Amino acid sequence: MTHRIAIIAGDGIGTEVMPEGIRALEATAKRFNLDLEFTTFEFGSCDYYLEHGKMLPDDWFEQLKGFDALFYGAVGWPDKVPDHISLWGSLLQFRRRFDQYINLRPCKLMPGIKSPLAGRKPGDIDFYVVRENTEGEYSSVGGKMFEGTDREVVIQDTVMTRTGVDRVLKYAFELAQTRPRKKLTSATKSNGISITMPYWDERVVEMAKGYPEIAVDKFHIDILTANFVLHPDWFDVVVGSNLFGDILSDLGPACTGTIGIAPSANINPEGNFPSLFEPVHGSAPDIAGKGIANPIGQIWSGAMMLEHLGYKEAGDAIVTAIEEVLSEGDATVLTRDVGGEGTTASLGKAIANAISH
Ligand code: NAD
Ligand code: IPM
Ligand code: MN
Numbered sequence: 001m002t003h004r005i006a007i008i009a010g011d012g013i014g015t016e017v018m019p020e021g022i023r024a025l026e027a028t029a030k031r032f033n034l035d036l037e038f039t040t041f042e043f044g045s046c047d048y049y050l051e052h053g054k055m056l057p058d059d060w061f062e063q064l065k066g067f068d069a070l071f072y073g074a075v076g077w078p079d080k081v082p083d084h085i086s087l088w089g090s091l092l093q094f095r096r097r098f099d100q101y102i103n104l105r106p107c108k109l110m111p112g113i114k115s116p117l118a119g120r121k122p123g124d125i126d127f128y129v130v131r132e133n134t135e136g137e138y139s140s141v142g143g144k145m146f147e148g149t150d151r152e153v154v155i156q157d158t159v160m161t162r163t164g165v166d167r168v169l170k171y172a173f174e175l176a177q178t179r180p181r182k183k184l185t186s187a188t189k190s191n192g193i194s195i196t197m198p199y200w201d202e203r204v205v206e207m208a209k210g211y212p213e214i215a216v217d218k219f220h221i222d223i224l225t226a227n228f229v230l231h232p233d234w235f236d237v238v239v240g241s242n243l244f245g246d247i248l249s250d251l252g253p254a255c256t257g258t259i260g261i262a263p264s265a266n267i268n269p270e271g272n273f274p275s276l277f278e279p280v281h282g283s284a285p286d287i288a289g290k291g292i293a294n295p296i297g298q299i300w301s302g303a304m305m306l307e308h309l310g311y312k313e314a315g316d317a318i319v320t321a322i323e324e325v326l327s328e329g330d331a332t333v334l335t336r337d338v339g340g341e342g343t344t345a346s347l348g349k350a351i352a353n354a355i356s357h
Contacts, residue, residue, distance in 0.1 A: 002035045002037050003037065003068045003309055004037050004066070004067045004068050005025075005037065005038050005067065005068065005070075005305070006039055006070045006071065007022070007039065007071050008044040008045075008072050009040075009072075009073040010044055010072065010073040010076075010283060011046050011047070011073075011075055011076055011077045011086075011283040011288075012074060012076070012282070012283025012285050012288035012289075013073075013074060013281075013283055013288050014072075014073025014074035016291060016344050017073060017074075017294075017295040017297065017298035018071075018073045018298060020298060020299060020347070020351075020352075021071065021298035021299050021348075023348050023349070024299040024302055024318055024321075024351055025305075026352075027352040028306065028314050028355050030356070031317065031355060031356060032311065032317070034311060038071075041064075043055065043056050043057055044056060044090040044091075046076070046077040049080070049081050049086060054089060055086055055089030056089060056090055056093065064094075064098075065098075065273060068274060068309060069274050069275055069277060069305050069309060070094065070275070070277070071276075071278075071305060072276050073278065074278065074279065074281060074283040074284070075090050075091055075282075075283065077285060078285070079285070091278075095133050095134060095276070096134050098266075098273035098274060098275070098276065099268050099270075099272065100267055100273070100275055101132065101134045101168060101268070101269075102131075102133060102168060102171050102266070103130070103133040103265070103266050104128060104130060104131075104264065104265045105128065105131060105249040105262065105263070105264045105265075105280055106127075106129075106263065107125065107127050107128070107129060107252035107262065108125060108126045108256060109122050109126070109232075109255075109256040110122060110256065110257075111326055112323075112328070112338075113257040113258070113326055114257060115255060115257055116254070116257065117229060117232065117255055120232065120233075124233045125232040125255060125256050127236050127237065127238060127252070128237050128238065129238050129239075129245055129248050129252055130168060130171060130175060130237060130239045130245070131240055131241075131242060131244075131245025131246065131248075132168040132239075132240070132242050132245060133266055134164060135161060136160060136164075136241040137243035139159040141157040141159055142154070158193075158196045158241075160196045160199055160200065162203070165200060166203055166207065168239065169203055169204060169207040169239060170207060172237050172239035173208070173210070173211045175237050176211070176236065177211065179236055179237060181215075181236040182213055182215060182236070183214065183216075183217075183235075184208075184214050184215070184216050184217075184238075185217050185234075185235055185236070185238045186201070186216065186217070186219075186238075186239055186240070187218075187221050187239065187241070187244040188200055188201050188219070189221045189222070191220055192220075204216065204218065221240075221244050221247070224238075224244075225248070225251055228248065228251050228252060228255060229255060232255050249262070249280055250262075257337075257338060258294060258337040259280060259297070260281060260293065260294030260335065261296040261300065261322075261338075262280035262297050263278075263280065263300035263304055264280050265277050265301070265305070265308060266278070275305075275308055277301040277302065277304055277305040277308070278298075280297060281297055292335055292344065293335065293344050294335040294338060294344070294347065296351070299318060300319065300322060302318060303315040303316070303318035303319050306318070321351050321352075322351055322354075325351050325354050330350070333346045333350045335347050
């Protein structure tokens with residue numbers, strides 16, 4: 001069976017880590033006899049915007065909806081296009097129109113990587129952030145009044161729907177059920193945000209009734225960020241709104257050494273539309289063009305994509321290869337963010353080799 005994968009590399013290091021993501025997928029396809037067919041799209045980048053005045057062609061939905069998955073790099077180049085225009089013109093459109101309402105972001109301290117948190121070793125940090133991905137604080141409800149005058153007003157409303165909140169909570173509870181610790185932490189801020197966040201808390205309590213075997217706790221987002229740093233071992237499945245999930249999913253990987261390894265899956269669980277797999281990080285203009293970006297976030301996202309397509313063993317093989325190469329600790333292979341002096345390609349090739357043998 002052929003699986004059709006749409007490739008959108010985007011900007012900056014997105015274009016550098018993508019070839020390594022594909023290299024790993026090709027090595028995996030060969031080993032497990034999978035038929036993956038890649039189709040590359042140029043749209044969805046800031047250069048495309050500069051040429052066409054928009055991030056995506058008008059028929060992007062028609063062009064992409066028939067793919068089995070989207071494999072995505074990173075988008076954004078603020079010096080060329082303001083971030084809210086490039087991101088609302090591409091990634092956030094995909095998440096919404098393809099109803100990818102789950103953003104699943106594993107956070108794991110890998111062997112061979114030193115956590116910036118004193119004394120933490122592999123096994124101490126191993127949790128998932130489940131982020132609501134289509135509504136919440138990322139709403140397009142709002143507007144401006146009295147622009148350019150002293151009375152200028154800007155408003156952007158947070159939108160929480162029963163459907164939207166319940167479906168992400170259900171996914172998180174079901175994920176917690178599959179984990180040995182069976183623990184779920186909810187990120188809230190119902191002490192200060194007095195309408196939407198108490199609603200979120202109420203829905204958690206209601207949903208928990210259906211999962212009596214899951215131990216549930218909640219923290220306000222301020223102390224939760226502190227506890228990510230102080231007690232990362234407390235966490236198993238952490239569920240949060242769009243914004244809280246975004247913040248936690250950069251902080252978590254930073255605690256595991258580098259954001260460069262963190263993967264994510266933007267999932268439409270019903271399979272009505274393609275899901276999208278991308279690293280957590282962005283286009284990193286500060287290191288782009290140097291060939292030193294860590295490709296593991298992209299490669300691991302490929303593993304999540306294969307698992308989503310039904311090839312768990314193949315996905316696991318990629319993660320094992322990543323762990324193997326990191327454990328070997330060869331400084332000529334590893335990128336700088338994980339203590340080496342190698343390149344995007346040296347690390348990508350080592351992982352592809354490890355997949356192949
Ligand atoms: P960023 O993730 O691009 O970079 C943050 C820091 O992490 C930088 O110092 C960067 O060098 C480092 N870093 C990131 N990925 C790395 C990797 N693979 N290897 C080594 N180091 C890495 O975040 P930012 O600087 O806030 O954003 C830059 C641009 O990317 C902006 O336009 C932003 O909107 C966009 N962005 C896009 C996505 C996405 O496409 N999903 C995600 C985040 C940010
Ligand atoms: C992420 C990114 C995006 C988000 C930005 C680039 C819009 O930070 O995927 O985490 O906030 O969702
Ligand atoms: Mn983010």
